[in-house]
Amino acid sequence: MAQTLSDIVAPDAVAAAVDAALAENRADPTRLLQILIATQARLLWLPAPAITLIAARLGLSRARVEGVAGFYSFLYQSPVGRYRALFADNIIENMQGARALMALLCEKLGVAPGALSRGGAASVDYTSCIGMSDQGPSMLVNGRTLTALTPQRIEAIAALIQAEEPLERWPAEFFAVADNIRRRDMLLASRLAPGEAMRRAIALGPEALLAEVKTSNLRGRGGAGFSTAQKWAFCRAAEPPEGGGRVVVCNADEGEPGTFKDRVLLTHYADHVFEGMTLAAYALGASQGFLYLRGEYLYLRAHLEDVLARRRREGLLGCGILGADGFDFDIDIHLGAGAYVCGEETALIESLEGKRGTPRIRPPFPVTRGYLGQPTAVNNVETLALVTLIAAHGGDAFAKIGTPQSTGTKLLSISGDCAAPGVYEFPFGATIAEVLESCGARDVQAAQLGGAAGVTLAPAEFSRRIAFEDAPTAGALMIFDNSRDMFEVAHNFAHFFAHESCGFCTPCRVGTALLKDSLDKLGAGRGALPDLAEIDRLDRVLQRTSHCGLGQAAANPVLDGLKKFHSAYAMRARRPDFQPAFSLDEALAPARALTGRDDAFAHFAEGEE
Numbered sequence: 109m110a111q112t113l114s115d116i117v118a119p120d121a122v123a124a125a126v127d128a129a130l131a132e133n134r135a136d137p138t139r140l141l142q143i144l145i146a147t148q149a150r151l152l153w154l155p156a157p158a159i160t161l162i163a164a165r166l167g168l169s170r171a172r173v174e175g176v177a178g179f180y181s182f183l184y185q186s187p188v189g190r191y192r193a194l195f196a197d198n199i200i201e202n203m204q205g206a207r208a209l210m211a212l213l214c215e216k217l218g219v220a221p222g223a224l225s226r227g228g229a230a231s232v233d234y235t236s237c238i239g240m241s242d243q244g245p246s247m248l249v250n251g252r253t254l255t256a257l258t259p260q261r262i263e264a265i266a267a268l269i270q271a272e273e274p275l276e277r278w279p280a281e282f283f284a285v286a287d288n289i290r291r292r293d294m295l296l297a298s299r300l301a302p303g304e305a306m307r308r309a310i311a312l313g314p315e316a317l318l319a320e321v322k323t324s325n326l327r328g329r330g331g332a333g334f335s336t337a338q339k340w341a342f343c344r345a346a347e348p349p350e351g352g353g354r355v356v357v358c359n360a361d362e363g364e365p366g367t368f369k370d371r372v373l374l375t376h377y378a379d380h381v382f383e384g385m386t387l388a389a390y391a392l393g394a395s396q397g398f399l400y401l402r403g404e405y406l407y408l409r410a411h412l413e414d415v416l417a418r419r420r421r422e423g424l425l426g427c428g429i430l431g432a433d434g435f436d437f438d439i440d441i442h443l444g445a446g447a448y449v450c451g452e453e454t455a456l457i458e459s460l461e462g463k464r465g466t467p468r469i470r471p472p473f474p475v476t477r478g479y480l481g482q483p484t485a486v487n488n489v490e491t492l493a494l495v496t497l498i499a500a501h502g503g504d505a506f507a508k509i510g511t512p513q514s515t516g517t518k519l520l521s522i523s524g525d526c527a528a529p530g531v532y533e534f535p536f537g538a539t540i541a542e543v544l545e546s547c548g549a550r551d552v553q554a555a556q557l558g559g560a561a562g563v564t565l566a567p568a569e570f571s572r573r574i575a576f577e578d579a580p581t582a583g584a585l586m587i588f589d590n591s592r593d594m595f596e597v598a599h600n601f602a603h604f605f606a607h608e609s610c611g612f613c614t615p616c617r618v619g620t621a622l623l624k625d626s627l628d629k630l631g632a633g634r635g636a637l638p639d640l641a642e643i644d645r646l647d648r649v650l651q652r653t654s655h656c657g658l659g660q661a662a663a664n665p666v667l668d669g670l671k672k673f674h675s676a677y678a679m680r681a682r683r684p685d686f687q688p689a690f691s692l693d694e695a696l697a698p699a700r701a702l703t704g705r706d707d708a709f710a711h712f713a714e715g716e717e
Contacts, residue, residue, distance in 0.1 A: 117155045125150035126161045137166045138480065140462030144177055145403075145443055153184040179464040179610070181235065181446030182251075182403050189224055189231035191269045194248040197234035198365045199600040200523045200586055201244035209245050209262050210234070216266035230269050236448060236604060237365040238404040241523035241586070242288045242530050250275060251406040254282050285407070287372050288530030291546060293517045294509060295377070295493060296533045302379045303424050305499035309387055310432050312499075318344070318391045321495065323503030325515045330359060330451075330488035331558065331582035333514075336495070339485055342475040344392045346483035354394035355484040356385050356437075358492055359456055361402045363448040364559035365604060366584035369519040370489040372531050374401075374408050377493055378415040382439060384492030386424065387499050388485055389437040397439040398479070400456050403446050412441055448608035449658050453486040455610065466612045467656040490519055490583070510536030514575040522547045524587035534574060541570040543585065551589045554673070559584035560601040561661035564594070564668035594673035595680060598665040599627045605662035616659030619650040623666065634688070635681035644670060 129146035133139040143162060148154050154177050163170040177183045195201075195210045210221065214232050219225040222233045238253065240246035245257040252275055254265070261282065268278055289296055309317045322337035348354055358381060362370040373381060385397050401409060416439055419425045429435045447465045449455045454468035457479050478484025487495075494516055498506050507515045514536035520543065523529045527548025534543060544552055555565045558581040565572065565579070572579040588597060606624040611617045626643050629635060647663030654660045670677055693712040700710050 117151060117157070119157065121151065122155065122157045122161060126158055126165065130162075130165055135165060136462075137168055138460070138462045139442075140166065140168070140173065140176055141180070141445060141459060142442060142462075144173075144180075144183055145445055148183060152190060153187050156185075159185075176462065176464055179447065180403075180444075183445050187224060187228060189219075189229055190272070191230045192248075192250055193230065193232045193265075193269075194235040194238075195232070196236070196238045196240060196244060196246050197600075198237040198241060198604070199597050200241040200366060201237075201246065202600065203524065203592070204244045206245040206247075206257075209257050209259065210247075212259060212262050213266055216263060217269060229272060235404075235446065236363070236608065237367075239362055239368040239371050239402070240285070241366050242368060242521070243286050248404065251403070252283060253285060253404070253407050255285055283407070285371075285375075286530075287375065288528075289372060290522075290528050290530040291532040291534065293533040293535060294497060294506075295380075295490075295517060295519070296531070298377075298380065298497060300380065300383075300496060300500055302383065302419065302422065303430065305383055305496040306386060306390075306424060306430055309390055309499045310430055310435075314391050314393065317387065317499060320498055320503040321391070324498045324506040325503075325512075326491065326494060326498060326506065327514065327576060328488055329490035329494070329518065329583070331364075331561075331580065333576040333580055336487065336491060339475055339487075340388065340391055342473075343394075343483045343485040346476040348483055349481050352480065352482040353396060354389075354392045355479045355482050356388045356392065356394045356397040357453075357456065357460070357479065357484055357486040358385050358397070358399040358489060359451065359453065359486055360405070360489050361400050361444050361451045361456060362405070362489070363402055363451045363608075364561060364582055364584055365601070366521060366523050366556065366559050366586040367582060368521045368523075369531050369583045371405060371408070373489050373493055373519075374405065374412060378412055379419070380493040380496045381489055382415060382419060383424070384487075384495040385439060386429065386437055387495050388487065388492065390429075390435060392483075392485060394485070395436050395438075396479075397437060398460055399439055399441045400450070400460060401441055401443055402450075403444045406443065409441060409443065416441070447610070448604075449610045449656070452656055452658065455656070456486065457484065464610070466610050467658075469655075488582075511573075511575050511577070513577045518574055518581070519583055520574070520581070520585050521583050522585045522587065525549060525552070525589040525592070526587050536575045537573050539571055539573050540565060540579065543574065544570065544587065547587070549587045549589075552587055553590045553592060554588045554594055554597070556584070556586040556588070556597070556665070557581045559586070560604050560665060561657065562664065564597075564665055564672060566672045593676060594669055595627075595630070595676040598669040599631055601665040602627045602662070605658065609658060609662075613653075613655035613659065615650055615653040616655065616662065619646060619654070619659065620662050622646055623650070623662065627666070630677065630680040633680070635677075636683040636685060636687045637681050638686045640670065640677055640681050 125147050129143045133143050163173040217230045224231050243255045246255045326336040327333040427436045450459045450465040452467050455465040459465040474484045520532045602624045606620040609616045609620045647667045650663040
């Protein structure tokens with residue numbers, strides 16, 4: 109491809125950007141992703157000379173650096189607009205009108221989706237869920253979050269972009285993110301002072317603290333529900349490599365569509381989260397901590413850095429925490445760059461090490477060999493926040509809430525067809541029906557529990573309980589009333605999984621693409637009865653043979669849809685015999701446009717293809 113003016117970046121500008129990014133990150137190869145993010149922040153994209161220079165400066169192969177740059181959705185190796193608008197493409201925000209708003213912005217800016225406007229001022233495209241389903245439609249502009257979009261706001265935004273007005277001068281209300289906390293219980297009603305839980309833990313000692321966590325029967329809130337005490341015990345018992353130590357990681361890569369509870373915790377309960385990480389470090393004997401923050405929550409980074417700085421000033425981080433000799437622990441924030449798979453703990457660790465976020469083969473498990481080969485405990489934001497309550501009030505008090513197998517409370521991110529979307533905290537054991545009543549949902553056709561990777565529940569299942577032993581969830585609850593097409597819900601999820609597959613294993617890399625294409629075919633009106641059987645077979649291959657949870661879960665919404673909402677699929681597969689998805693006549697449309705011919709002889713009649 110010929111080089112254009114927009115491709116050319118002055119060598120001095122490239123060198124200055126790279127050197128500044130390296131200085132910010134100690135020229136540390138394990139911080140490669142952070143270096144790429146920082147370089148792009150200065151150049152707007154990552155031109156080839158920048159990648160070459162980063163590789164040379166870090167002593168890495170160019171292929172390694174380019175491989176990382178090509179893995180993450182928010183890193184660009186081709187020019188993008190000085191204003192990069194990315195609309196959230198999830199089913200809830202599509203229901204809220206996101207697609208029409210994107211079309212309106214493209215019209216106002218005179219740019220096609222995914223293309224660069226004349227002069228390079230703007231580019232408009234889709235991204236996955238950005239954690240704002242309770243206040244959509246939403247989008248990112250140069251990493252900044254804009255919510256509650258309307259046609260009027262889109263027109264105002266288009267005018268601001270055309271005038272190249274700096275984002276700092278845009279109306280503040282465009283960037284307002286509401287908390288929408290609708291129901292509080294033990295965590296969201298907590299008023300613990302910073303350091304209060306730590307002081308009690310230090311008085312108890314690390315072994316007693318671990319015993320309290322065991323008594324509480326706290327289980328991970330990220331979806332898997334593994335015992336937190338058991339994970340910590342494994343990590344504590346693992347011998348670090350020579351010169352290494354133990355590591356605590358907070359997984360704040362909240363990428364599941366329809367989930368936004370961690371966003372609220374990080375906004376208003378950051379002290380609980382960081383104190384929970386510090387408690388984990390005390391119990392494990394760890395000295396290094398990371399908060400892996402999803403790139404979509406870039407707007408929270410400055411706030412979180414401020415909280416960390418205050419905690420250091422107050423003696424709650426650093427050397428000799430609260431005067432405890434030898435208790436040294438600090439936390440770094442690492443930013444993600446648009447990769448859903450990095451929510452999986454081993455993929456997250458790979459990303460922390462400056463690599464592509466590809467899930468590892470297990471064993472070994474992170475608790476014995478995680479970040480840079482060191483024993484590593486990875487916990488969810490909500491899990492760590494709850495640890496603070498256990499340390500402050502005791503494991504027995506925590507265990508009295510919920511059910512014996514699912515103690516405590518669960519935060520739910522509720523969105524879709526309900527009167528009051530937002531964050532709800534319920535004791536484990538609450539029924540789906542109780543939750544739907546609480547948020548004002550009426551005439552409900554289906555509830556998607558656990559996001560795209562979860563389960564689709566029909567009304568006959570609304571008596572099920574939110575609990576690990578019944579209906580487990582990482583926290584998302586998307587609601588669809590009887591006006592919604594459940595085929596289109598699964599269709600959107602299929603596109604999401606195909607986009608987010610890391611490509612490591614063939615079943616997921618190929619299977620998610622084939623599943624997307626199969627649903628595209630049904631949606632385009634070319635479906636036949638044999639397609640439904642093929643989709644069912646493909647789903648089961650994905651479930652049984654994929655390397656990690658992404659591929660294994662990709663089939664869930666379609667399998668549930670075929671079983672519980674079969675008519676939505678059957679109506680699109682009326683033809684008894686197989687029909688090809690490819691149309692030669694449609695493929696020749698560009699040639700007809702170029703030649704100006706549209707007569708009958710320029711077309712293939714049906715059956716001639």
